[in-house]
Amino acid sequence: xSTRIFGSGIRRREDPRLITGSATYTDDLTLPRxxxxxxxxSPHAHARITAIDTSKAAAAPGVIAVYTHxxxxxxxxxxxCAWLLPDSDLKIASYHCLAKDVVRFAGDIVxxxxxxxxxxxxxxxxLIDVGYEPLPAVTDPEAAAAEGAPKLHDEIDxxxxxxxxxxxxxxxxxxxxxxxxxxxxxxxxxxxxxxMEPRAALASFVGATGELTVWNTTQNPHIVRFLxxxxxxxxxxxxxxxxxxxGGGFGSKIAAYPADFLTMFxxxxxxxxxxxxxxxxxxxxxxxxxxxxxxxxxxxxxxxGTVLGLRCTVHAGMGAYLSTAAPxxxxxxxxxxxxxxxxxxxxxxxxxxxxxxxxxVEAYRGAGRPEATFMLERMMDVxxxxxxxxxxxxxxxxxxxxxxxxxxxxxxxxxxxxxYPGALDKVLSHxxxxxxxxxxxxxxxxxxYTGLGxxxxxxxxxxxxxxxxxxxxxxxxxxxxxxxxxxxxGKVHVFIGASPHGQxxxxxxxxxxxxxxxxDPQDVKVFHGDTDNTPMGWGTYGSxxxxxxGAALALTARKIRDKAKVIAAHLLEAAxxxxxxxxxxxxVKGAPDQSKTIGDIALMANVAWNMxxxxxxxxxxxxxxxxxxxxxxxxxxxAVVEVDAETGAVALKRYVALDDCGPQINPVxxxxxxxxxxVQGVGQxxxxxxxxxxxxxxxxxxxxxxALPRADLLPDIEVLSTxxxxxxxxxxxxxxxxxxxxxSTAAVYNAVMDALRPLGVTSVRMPLTPERVWQAIQDAxxxxx
Amino acid sequence: MTVPVxxxxxxxxYDREVEPRLLLVHFLREVVGSTGTKVGCDTSQCGACxxxxxxxSLKSCTALAVQADGAEVTTIEGLADGDALHPLQDAxxxxxxxxxxxxxPGMIMASHELLRVTPxxxxxxxxxxxxxxxxxxTGYQNIVRAVRQAAGTTAGQP
Ligand code: FES
Ligand code: FES
Numbered sequence: 001x002s003t004r005i006f007g008s009g010i011r012r013r014e015d016p017r018l019i020t021g022s023a024t025y026t027d028d029l030t031l032p033r034x035x036x037x038x039x040x041x042s043p044h045a046h047a048r049i050t051a052i053d054t055s056k057a058a059a060a061p062g063v064i065a066v067y068t069h070x071x072x073x074x075x076x077x078x079x080x081c082a083w084l085l086p087d088s089d090l091k092i093a094s095y096h097c098l099a100k101d102v103v104r105f106a107g108d109i110v111x112x113x114x115x116x117x118x119x120x121x122x123x124x125x126x127l128i129d130v131g132y133e134p135l136p137a138v139t140d141p142e143a144a145a146a147e148g149a150p151k152l153h154d155e156i157d158x159x160x161x162x163x164x165x166x167x168x169x170x171x172x173x174x175x176x177x178x179x180x181x182x183x184x185x186x187x188x189x190x191x192x193x194x195x196m197e198p199r200a201a202l203a204s205f206v207g208a209t210g211e212l213t214v215w216n217t218t219q220n221p222h223i224v225r226f227l228x229x230x231x232x233x234x235x236x237x238x239x240x241x242x243x244x245x246x247g248g249g250f251g252s253k254i255a256a257y258p259a260d261f262l263t264m265f266x267x268x269x270x271x272x273x274x275x276x277x278x279x280x281x282x283x284x285x286x287x288x289x290x291x292x293x294x295x296x297x298x299x300x301x302x303x304x305g306t307v308l309g310l311r312c313t314v315h316a317g318m319g320a321y322l323s324t325a326a327p328x329x330x331x332x333x334x335x336x337x338x339x340x341x342x343x344x345x346x347x348x349x350x351x352x353x354x355x356x357x358x359x360x361v362e363a364y365r366g367a368g369r370p371e372a373t374f375m376l377e378r379m380m381d382v383x384x385x386x387x388x389x390x391x392x393x394x395x396x397x398x399x400x401x402x403x404x405x406x407x408x409x410x411x412x413x414x415x416x417x418x419x420y421p422g423a424l425d426k427v428l429s430h431x432x433x434x435x436x437x438x439x440x441x442x443x444x445x446x447x448x449y450t451g452l453g454x455x456x457x458x459x460x461x462x463x464x465x466x467x468x469x470x471x472x473x474x475x476x477x478x479x480x481x482x483x484x485x486x487x488x489x490g491k492v493h494v495f496i497g498a499s500p501h502g503q504x505x506x507x508x509x510x511x512x513x514x515x516x517x518x519x520d521p522q523d524v525k526v527f528h529g530d531t532d533n534t535p536m537g538w539g540t541y542g543s544x545x546x547x548x549x550g551a552a553l554a555l556t557a558r559k560i561r562d563k564a565k566v567i568a569a570h571l572l573e574a575a576x577x578x579x580x581x582x583x584x585x586x587x588v589k590g591a592p593d594q595s596k597t598i599g600d601i602a603l604m605a606n607v608a609w610n611m612x613x614x615x616x617x618x619x620x621x622x623x624x625x626x627x628x629x630x631x632x633x634x635x636x637x638x639a640v641v642e643v644d645a646e647t648g649a650v651a652l653k654r655y656v657a658l659d660d661c662g663p664q665i666n667p668v669x670x671x672x673x674x675x676x677x678x679v680q681g682v683g684q685x686x687x688x689x690x691x692x693x694x695x696x697x698x699x700x701x702x703x704x705x706x707a708l709p710r711a712d713l714l715p716d717i718e719v720l721s722t723x724x725x726x727x728x729x730x731x732x733x734x735x736x737x738x739x740x741x742x743x744s745t746a747a748v749y750n751a752v753m754d755a756l757r758p759l760g761v762t763s764v765r766m767p768l769t770p771e772r773v774w775q776a777i778q779d780a781x782x783x784x785x
Numbered sequence: 786m787t788v789p790v791x792x793x794x795x796x797x798x799y800d801r802e803v804e805p806r807l808l809l810v811h812f813l814r815e816v817v818g819s820t821g822t823k824v825g826c827d828t829s830q831c832g833a834c835x836x837x838x839x840x841x842s843l844k845s846c847t848a849l850a851v852q853a854d855g856a857e858v859t860t861i862e863g864l865a866d867g868d869a870l871h872p873l874q875d876a877x878x879x880x881x882x883x884x885x886x887x888x889x890p891g892m893i894m895a896s897h898e899l900l901r902v903t904p905x906x907x908x909x910x911x912x913x914x915x916x917x918x919x920x921x922x923t924g925y926q927n928i929v930r931a932v933r934q935a936a937g938t939t940a941g942q943p
Pocket of ligand 2: 196247248502882883884885886887888889919920921922923
C-alpha cells in the first residue's frame with residue numbers, strides 16, 4: 001500500500017464546487033412546470049381536530065390544490081418505523097403523513113397546500129380554518145410514563161412504546177457486596193440537530209411512465225426509496241431517489257418524513273414537479289430531535305475504586321411517533337455500550353421508550369453512545385469524589401488492558417481492539433495534568449474556580465453485520481457496496497451505496513483507490529447518492545461509511561489488482577506467480593524494468609486486443625461487503641474550564657481530544673471531524689436545549705432562542721491520536737464521525753462539576769447556563785448554612 | 786402589485802418587476818438563479834445568506850429586493866476572478882474550512898468583510914467577527930485558520 005496517498009492530508013476533491021457556489025443542494029433545483037408545497041402544522045401539542053375548511057385557501061391566488069387526511073386515504077400509508085426492536089413489547093403508533101382526527105405535537109401536519117409560488121402557498125396556509133379541541137399534553141418522558149399522564153394513543157397504555165433490558169453478570173450481588181454505592185439522576189436534554197441546510201424534497205412524478213424521481217436532503221437515499229415504495233405503493237424500480245449536495249445531517253436526515261412523502265403524493269396527484277423546503281422554524285418543530293433521556297444511575301464499587309456493577313433505569317422520550325430508526329437508539333446503541341472502556345462485571349439497565357407530545361426523537365450525532373458514555377463517565381467522577389481519589393486514577397484502575405484482537409464485555413459485545421490506558425496517559429502527559437491539578441490546589445483566584453474534566457470512551461461503529469441487524473430488528477441489511485470502473489485512459493469512476501454529506505469521502509475514497517492501485521486521487525471520481533446509478537447501500541450514519549463502505553472499496557480495488565496482474569503477466573509473457581506489484585506497477589519478480597502500469601492494463605482491458613484466455617474484457621469490479629463485526633473506536637478527552645462563582649459563567653479554556661480511529665486515511669479530514677464533533681458535544685454541555693413549556697409549545701422555536709455554539713465562545717481544540725488498527729477491517733480503519741461528540745459533553749460537564757466541588761455543588765441540569773450554575777452555587781451555600 | 790428594480794449582481798444588471806415583499810435573498814436565488822447564496826434560517830441568525838452590497842456585507846434575508854434597487858451585489862459566484870480562486874476561497878480549501886459547504890458561501894463573504902475592516906486580525910478578532918455566522922460541521926477552528934491564512938493577501942480588497 002502506498003503510504004504517500006493513504007495518510008496524506010490532501011485537499012478535498014469536493015471543495016471546488018462548494019467554495020464557488022456551484023454545488024447544487026435540493027432547494028437549488030428548479031424543474032419545468034414545478035410548483036411549491038407548504039405544510040400547515042398544528043399549533044397545538046395535543047388536540048382533536050373537529051373540523052377543517054380548506055375552501056378559502058383553495059380559492060386563493062396561485063393555489064393549485066389543498067389536501068387533508070381524507071384525500072390521502074388509500075394513496076399514502078403512514079410513515080414507517082423500520083427498527084422493530086425485539087423482546088421489548090414494541091408498540092408502534094400510526095404516524096399518518098397528515099394527521100387523522102388528532103394532532104400529537106406542535107408541528108404535526110394537518111394540511112398541505114400546493115401553489116404556483118412558495119409565497120402563495122405560505123399565504124394560503126393562513127386561510128385554512130381548523131377547529132381544534134385542545135387536549136392535555138405531556139412532553140417530559142418521566143411524566144409521560146407516570147400514572148394519570150395524558151394518553152397520546154388510545155391503543156397504547158402508559159404511553160409506553162417499548163421496555164427493553166440489557167443485563168449481564170450478577171448485578172444484585174455486586175451491589176450487595178459493595179463498599180460504596182454512588183447515584184445520580186441525569187437528564188440528557190432534548191437537542192435540535194441543526195444541520196445548516198434545512199430539509200427539502202423535490203418530487204417529479206411522470207404519469208406517462210409511472211416513474212417518480214425525488215431529490216431529497218437525505219443521508220440514505222436507498223432507504224428512502226425502499227420506504228417510499230411502501231408508503232406510496234409504487235414498486236422500487238419506478239422510484240429514483242437522489243441525494244444531491246446535502247448540507248449536513250447529524251442524524252436528522254436519516255428518517256423518511258411525512259412532509260417528504262406528502263410532496264411525492266402531491267406530485268403524483270398533480271402529475272407535475274412539486275418542491276417543498278422547510279423554514280428553520282419548521283425544522284425546529286418537525287425535523288427529528290435528539291437525546292431526551294432521564295436516567296437514574298447507580299454505581300457499586302469497592303473502597304479502593306474497583307467498580308463492581310452498574311444499575312440504571314432510563315426513560316427515553318420518543319416524541320409523538322416512532323421515527324424511522326428511533327427504537328434502536330436508546331437501546332442497542334446505548335445499553336450495549338454501558339461497559340465503556342472498563343472491566344465492569346455486572347450491568348442491568350431498563351429502558352422505557354415513552355411517547356410524548358414532542359417532535360419525534362431520532363439518532364443525533366453519537367446516537368445512544370453519548371448518553372451511555374456520559375452516564376458512565378459521570379459516575380466515575382462521582383465515585384472518585386466520594387472516595388477522594390483522582391478521577392484519572394479511578395479510570396485507570398478499572399480500564400480494560402490493551403488488547404489487539406478481541407475482548408468480550410459483559411453486554412456481550414466483542415470489542416475489536418483498544419489501548420484505553422495508553423490513550424488516557426497520552427492525554428494526561430500532553431496536557432500536564434499533574435501540573436494543572438497542582439495549580440488547581442492553590443485555590444480559586446478572584447472568585448474564579450478551575451475545573452478539569454476527563455472522559456474516556458469506546459464507541460460502536462461500522463454498523464454492522466447484517467445477521468446482527470436482523471437479530472436486533474433493523475428492517476434492512478447493514479452491508480455496503482462499491483463498484484470501481486477503469487476507463488481506457490486509466491481514470492477511475494467509483495460508485496458507492498453510502499451517501500456522504502460533508503464527511504469528505506469523495507476524497508478519502510479516492511485516496512483508498514489511489515493507495516491500492518497507484519492512481520492519482522485526482523483521477524478518481526466518486527459517485528454517490530443516486531439510487532439509479534449507484535449500487536444499493538444503507539447510508540451514511542453511525543460513522544459507518546468508511547468503516548463499512550471503505551472496506552467494500554478496498555476489497556474491490558484488490559479484485560481489480562488481481563485481474564490486472566493476470567493481464568500484466570500475459571502481456572509480459574510471465575507466469576502470474578512470478579509477478580509482483582508496487583505503486584501501480586506490475587513487474588516480473590527480479591526484473592522491475594519488465595513492467596506494465598495500471599494505466600497500460602486499463603487500456604488493454606478496455607480495448608481487449610490481447611487478453612489472456614478466459615479473462616473478460618473491461619477493468620471493473622464490485623463488492624458487497626458485510627462486516628464480520630462492528631468497529632470500536634476509542635479515546636480520551638480532557639476539558640479545562642473556569643467558572644466565575646459570582647456570575648455562574650463557564651469559560652472553556654482548553655480542550656484536548658485524543659481519538660483512535662485506527663489508521664487515518666486523511667488526517668486533516670479526521671481532525672475536522674473531531675473539531676466539529678467536539679463542539680457539538682460542548683454545545684450540549686453548555687448551551688443547547690430544546691425547551692417545551694407546560695402546554696407542549698416549543699419555547700426554543702427559532703435560532704434566536706436555541707443557543708448554537710458560536711465561533712467566539714470556543715478555544716482551539718488540541719487534537720491528538722493513537723493508531724490501533726481494527727483486526728477485522730481490510731484497512732484497519734474504524735470511523736471518526738461521532739467520536740468528538742461522544743466524549744466532549746461528559747468531559748466538559750465533569751470539568752464544571754470539578755470546579756464547583758469546593759462550593760459543594762454536585763449536580764446541575766444541562767445545559768450549564770450561567771443562571772443554572774449560579775443557582776446551584778446559591779443552593780449549595782444555603783444548604784451549608 | 787409589482788415594482789421595478791434594477792440590481793447589478795456579479796457585474797450583470799437585472800431589470801425586473803418584483804413583489805415589494807420579495808427578499809433580496811429570494812431575488813438572488815429565484816429571479817437571478819444565483820443559488821450559491823443559501824438560506825439557513827428565518828430569523829437572521831445564521832449568516833448563510835451573506836453577500837456584499839456595494840462592497841459591504843449584508844445578510845440578504847434581512848433586506849428586500851427593492852432596497853437593493855440600484856445597488857451592486859456580489860455573491861459567492863462573483864468572488865473568483867475567472868478560474869482564479871479568490872484568496873479566501875483558496876484558504877478555505879487549503880485549511881479544510883468547510884465540510885458540508887452549506888454555511889461556506891456566507892462564511893466566505895462574512896470573512897471578506899472581516900478582512901476589509903480588520904486586514905490583519907488576531908484569532909480572537911476572527912472568532913468575534915464571525916460570531917454572526919453559524920457552522921454546524923467544522924467547529925469553526927479551520928475557518929479561523931483559513932481566514933488567518935487569507936489575511937495579508939488581497940482578500941479584503943474590493
Ligand atoms: S438566512 Fe439570512 S441569516 Fe439565516
Ligand atoms: S460546513 Fe457544514 S455548516 Fe459549515
